[in-house]
Amino acid sequence: MIGVSVIGAGFWARQMHLPALAQLPGVRITSVVATSPESAQRAAAPYDEAQALTDIAEAAADPDTHVLDIVAPPDVHLPAVEIAAAHGKHAICIKPLARDLDEADRMLEAVDEAGTRLFYAENVPFIPALQEARQLVDAGDIGTVFRVKACEGIGEPHSPWFFDPDRSGGGAILDMAVHSLEFCRFFAKAPITAVYAEAGTFVHHDRTTAEDTAVLTLRFANGVIGQCEDSWSLQGAMDSRFEVFGTEGRILVDNLHRQPLQVVNARAGWSYPMPIAGLVADGHLAMLGHFLDCLRSGAPSLSDGHVGRDVLAVVDAAYRSVASGRREEIKETTR
Ligand SMILES: NC(=O)c1ccc[n+]([C@@H]2O[C@H](COP(=O)([O-])OP(=O)(O)OC[C@H]3O[C@@H](n4cnc5c(N)ncnc54)[C@H](O)[C@@H]3O)[C@@H](O)[C@H]2O)c1
Incomplete structure (x- = not known):
């Protein structure tokens, strides 16, 4: 036990x-x-x-x-x-x-x-639809992957600490783009070497100095191009879409599409009554099961601390790019 x-x-x-x-x-x-x-x-x-x-x-x-x-x-x-x-x-x-x-x-x-x-x-690589997509890519169904794209958006975070960069560490880039970046890495299958980022605070400027909107363009070591659109500024809604473009086809996973009923109202904001439990559809059950299996067997994990560190190295370069207005290189990993 x-x-x-x-x-x-x-x-x-x-x-x-x-x-x-x-x-x-x-x-x-x-x-x-x-x-x-x-x-x-x-x-x-x-x-x-x-x-x-x-x-x-x-x-x-x-x-x-x-x-x-x-x-x-x-x-x-x-x-x-x-x-x-x-x-x-x-x-x-x-x-x-x-x-x-x-x-x-x-x-x-x-x-x-x-x-x-x-x-x-990080649940994204464990999302069943993305696991299936990855199998199709590995089987050659869309040819050679040359572009990946993810959109992760919400209207606003639910707790005050998100708006305090001292506690949260940052805005939509740190909070939301980490998911998009991990998706892009999972499908490009190479390290990210450079990033160019644009970001701004358009909706929540009275509550935070952190960015609520960001667009990142990425270049991978194997030449693949990536694009991440991440926000806390999608008023009254939510977005979670992933695309993989290959020389012979394209895959789109709209991770909210399993929710045929979207309700938006002034009292409760948005909600998606869930026909498939998020635990399963978003990969959280599979992710935690995988970690515990790794502990029992001693096997390496698909998502260890170094993966989290690699994603933060891209986040770091994205913040440097916002400040410099230039494309920035990714700092080498510790190992
Ligand atoms: N898709 C995802 O993977 C996903 C989604 C939502 C949130 N998150 C992450 O989960 C984390 C928590 O977010 P949340 O939405 O649950 O926040 P929350 O504000 O709803 O809850 C935070 C909890 O942390 C507890 N806490 C704060 N400081 C503590 C301390 N020093 N010791 C013990 N407990 C402490 C608080 O008591 C509270 O129960 C964040 O890192 C957030 O980015 C991940």
Whole structure:
């Protein structure tokens, strides 16, 4: 039995990670940690035996806990991974891996020194429709891939910390483009070498200095061109589309298309009553199952901490490009 403590009891922990972990065989949710005891209790209540805690170190010290699943804001990611490593526990860290490259490197150093593992919880490569698309590409169905494109948009983030760059680390580039970049990397199958980015704050300028809108163009080492359109400025709506262009065809995955009913109103904003559970359709169940299988077997992961670090290296170059107005090279990975 693998004991998992979930760090964070907010939207994503309650909506995705806790229900997914509860469905996986051989897993026990040992505790839920939040800043307030009440929210930890509310989130832990549906899961038998799960303690409600407010101290990450207390969760990590529990001998029945083997993994910390970190689903808290980005300013918590580095300290939580360091605490996990100091207690000899593995860590799963939600996207973005960290607020910047320096933090990501410190996380990788901490787990290297402790001999523990760090998994990067980015669901995009685990989306069943994209797994299917990848098989079609690998089978040669659309010829040679030369262009990839992703659009990830929402109207606004749901918690105040997203608007505070000190806590979040950035705006739509860090929060949303990390998904688009991982899609592009998954299909271009080569490192990104350069990025040109345009970004601005058009809708939420009274709430944040962070960008709410960004367009990135990418060049990969194998010549493939990539394009990412990412925003917090898609008023009243949501977008999640992925395209792969090959010399003999094109694949489009509209990841919201499985939702035939879209409701937008002034009271609740947008909602997509879900005919297929997001846990499955968005790959979260498969992703967490994969991480736990890797821990049991010792196999390498499709999405370890270095993947999260590689994505942050592109985010770093994108922010440099916004500042310089020029195309920027990607900094080498640590390994
Ligand atoms: N598709 C995705 O993969 C996806 C979607 C949404 C959010 N996220 C990510 O999940 C993370 C959390 O986002 P959210 O939407 O759940 O935020 P949220 O504001 O809804 O919840 C944040 C939670 O973190 C807890 N927390 C804050 N500081 C803490 C600390 N020091 N120790 C313990 N708990 C602490 C809070 O108590 C709260 O329960 C972010 O990194 C976000 O980018 C990922």
